[in-house]
Amino acid sequence: MDSDAGSIPNLISLSQIPSNMETKIETDLLEPVVFNQGSSTQDGFCRFTLQNKGFLHSHSKVFLSVTPGSGVNSGFFAPNVGIAQVIKKAVLKIGNKTLNEVSSWDALFAMKSALIKNENNKEREQFTTGRFMCNEFRYNDGSEVLASTHGLDNGLEYDHDHAGTPSLSVPTWAELDVDEPTQIPTFSVDLSDLFPFLKVNQLPLYMINEPINIELTFHPTVGYRIQTAAGDTTGNPALINRSDLKFCADYVFYGGAGNEMTQFAMANQDMTFSFVDYRLTEMTVNDTSLGSGIIRNLGMANRVVNRVLTAVANTSFGEGYIINGQNGMSPILNAGVPGTIAYNIRYNDRFEFTSNVDNTARLFSILTDSEGVPFVTRDQYSNQKQTTTADELNGLSQRPSLEGRFFYMGTKLTNGRVGNRGLELHLTGQFPSSVDLLRSFTEYLRVCTLKNGMVDVFNA
Numbered sequence: 001m002d003s004d005a006g007s008i009p010n011l012i013s014l015s016q017i018p019s020n021m022e023t024k025i026e027t028d029l030l031e032p033v034v035f036n037q038g039s040s041t042q043d044g045f046c047r048f049t050l051q052n053k054g055f056l057h058s059h060s061k062v063f064l065s066v067t068p069g070s071g072v073n074s075g076f077f078a079p080n081v082g083i084a085q086v087i088k089k090a091v092l093k094i095g096n097k098t099l100n101e102v103s104s105w106d107a108l109f110a111m112k113s114a115l116i117k118n119e120n121n122k123e124r125e126q127f128t129t130g131r132f133m134c135n136e137f138r139y140n141d142g143s144e145v146l147a148s149t150h151g152l153d154n155g156l157e158y159d160h161d162h163a164g165t166p167s168l169s170v171p172t173w174a175e176l177d178v179d180e181p182t183q184i185p186t187f188s189v190d191l192s193d194l195f196p197f198l199k200v201n202q203l204p205l206y207m208i209n210e211p212i213n214i215e216l217t218f219h220p221t222v223g224y225r226i227q228t229a230a231g232d233t234t235g236n237p238a239l240i241n242r243s244d245l246k247f248c249a250d251y252v253f254y255g256g257a258g259n260e261m262t263q264f265a266m267a268n269q270d271m272t273f274s275f276v277d278y279r280l281t282e283m284t285v286n287d288t289s290l291g292s293g294i295i296r297n298l299g300m301a302n303r304v305v306n307r308v309l310t311a312v313a314n315t316s317f318g319e320g321y322i323i324n325g326q327n328g329m330s331p332i333l334n335a336g337v338p339g340t341i342a343y344n345i346r347y348n349d350r351f352e353f354t355s356n357v358d359n360t361a362r363l364f365s366i367l368t369d370s371e372g373v374p375f376v377t378r379d380q381y382s383n384q385k386q387t388t389t390a391d392e393l394n395g396l397s398q399r400p401s402l403e404g405r406f407f408y409m410g411t412k413l414t415n416g417r418v419g420n421r422g423l424e425l426h427l428t429g430q431f432p433s434s435v436d437l438l439r440s441f442t443e444y445l446r447v448c449t450l451k452n453g454m455v456d457v458f459n460a
Contacts, residue, residue: 023254026054030247037221037239043088044218046245052205052212054251054261058198061188062216065244066225068176069236074169074229074394075176078324079121079152080406082130083187084109085324086225086240089217090194094455095210099448100195103280106219108441109193110326111309111408114374122153130174130187135377138389150377151389151398158391167392176226176238186244197275197448205251207265209453214247223318224325230395234319271450274460276306276443283438285312293342293428296438301422304445304460307370308345310409310425314434322393322401330383330404331360331429338384339430346424348415356426360384363409370410380406 030048038044050056064083068075078085085106092100102108113131122134136153140146151158151168158166174185192198194214205212219225221237228234254260281298290312298308311328318324331339342356343363357363360382367374379387383404390399425440445460 023252025057026251026253028249028251030249032245032247035242035245037242038218040220040222040237042220044221044240046216046218048214048247050205050212050214050249051251052208054206054253056191056198056203056205056212057250057252058192058202060191060250061248062191062194062214063186063188063244063246063248065184065186065241066176067181067184067239067241068178068226068228069222069233069238070178071233071236072226072228072238073175073177073179074232075178075226075238076170076174076229076394077130077176077187078227078322078326079131079133079393080113080323081106081110081326082113082125082132084113084129084131084189084193085326086218087189087194087216088219088224091213091215091217092195092197093213093215094208094457097455097457099455099457100197100275100277102195102278104282104439105194107311107313107326107439108278108280108309111311111328111371111410111441112193114376114406114408115372116375118153118375122155126154126174128188129190130185133376138391149387149389149391150379151391152393152402165390165392165397167395170229170394184241186241188248196277196443199275201273201275202252204265204450206261207268207450207453208455210455226319227322227324228319230320230392268450269452272447274445274447277446278441278443281440281442285435285438287431287433287435290427290429290431290435290438293426294438296425296427296440297421298423298425298440298442300418300442300444301420302418302459304417305413305423305442306445307413307443308411308423308425309371309441309443310343310427311407311439312427312429312431312435313437313439314432315437316434320396322396322398323405327405328407328409329432329435330381330407332432333383333386333404338382341429342427343409343429344426345411345413346426347413347422348419349421350415351426352411352413352415356428360407366412367408367410370412371408374406374408376406379403382407 032046034047036045090105118134125131132154134153135150137147138149225238315325345352388399
């Protein structure tokens with residue numbers, strides 16, 4: 001069939017198609033072909049296999065719900081990650097090739113979630129993903145104009161009769177109550193959030209002659225999957241509802257009864273497109289080692305690395321906290337004075353910054369240049385000013401749970417392709433004694449080719 005390649009719109013790119021083209025969407029609700037619940041010490045797992053038809057819409061969803069353990073009547077998901085706290089690892093495979101693979105995906109998702117506007121969390125994400133990290137002013141008693149603190153806002157009023165301390169409750173429809181299994185909510189995770197490839201591209205499934213699989217690894221059943229209210233029992237397994245675990249796949253077909261998709265396939269039998277992936281490097285740390293200074297090799301030799309995201313975490317935060325192990329702990333605060341910190345990235349025999357960055361405001365600015373504006377308060381970011389309210393969420397005090405829990409360090413690299421020695425993270429700081437893990441995600445460039453129905457993936 002003859003076709004004019006110049007007149008055929010690019011159906012792969014997630015941008016406006018410069019053509020008046022009829023579009024049809026076919027939706028399949030897929031069951032996992034493999035499912036393992038996991039145990040208190042073992043990860044869970046599921047796999048979905050897609051049909052090779054149409055274009056896979058990047059905003060297809062994975063539906064999830066969790067039944068809490070015995071003694072939990074007011075469970076909820078961490079407001080900064082929502083239902084995503086269940087997912088430990090996400091992998092997108094075509095044949096035996098891995099297109100995207102993100103370990104500790106929930107920790108990366110927590111970093112990216114900090115970039116969401118407060119009103120989006122409150123008005124949309126609260127109902128779709130379970131995230132409700134939104135702040136409001138907490139006005140002083142008897143004053144309508146003075147607010148010395150801020151606290152979480154999910155649209156409900158604080159209960160001022162709760163044991164003498166004002167407390168915000170999770171909405172009834174969002175509560176995880178073991179005694180009301182039929183009322184447990186189902187939330188979703190967007191496919192483009194799981195896999196960076198789908199942020200800018202659609203998968204032309206009908207052009208691929210290999211099986212396409214989505215593999216999700218879940219955290220163990222105890223201590224990771226939910227948060228519990230004050231007075232609830234902890235330590236009992238929280239189970240993923242198998243009947244609610246589904247993949248809602250939207251297949252897009254262009255051109256109606258025409259042959260536009262056939263023309264596109266024939267004109268693009270050999271395609272190459274680039275995308276990013278994230279490589280995780282973890283290191284066990286403590287306040288002593290960080291105080292002395294660490295130099296951590298992040299690898300990535302001979303690769304094109306765009307950004308580095310780093311957080312020092314306290315993974316011991318389990319069910320009985322508002323924010324769980326997906327956190328970024330800030331330096332300590334002594335008598336109102338922030339602890340010292342020094343941060344830099346070295347590669348290609350030079351440092352990214354001529355001198356170590358030792359100011360938290362400067363680190364925030366660098367993070368903004370790299371990722372965008374984090375919609376968290378100064379108190380939540382660097383534990384300075386201490387304006388988080390002592391009011392509660394489901395009986396849990398917000399002040400110790402939110403202060404200094406969003407201290408993310410991000411750098412947009414400017415020195416080109418990484419050399420043979422790889423990347424080095426230089427970090428020194430006075431962190432709380434509870435920190436135990438250093439996480440760094442490196443965003444690097446990959447290339448995918450689709451030729452005659454076969455896919456190949458390699459590093460740029």
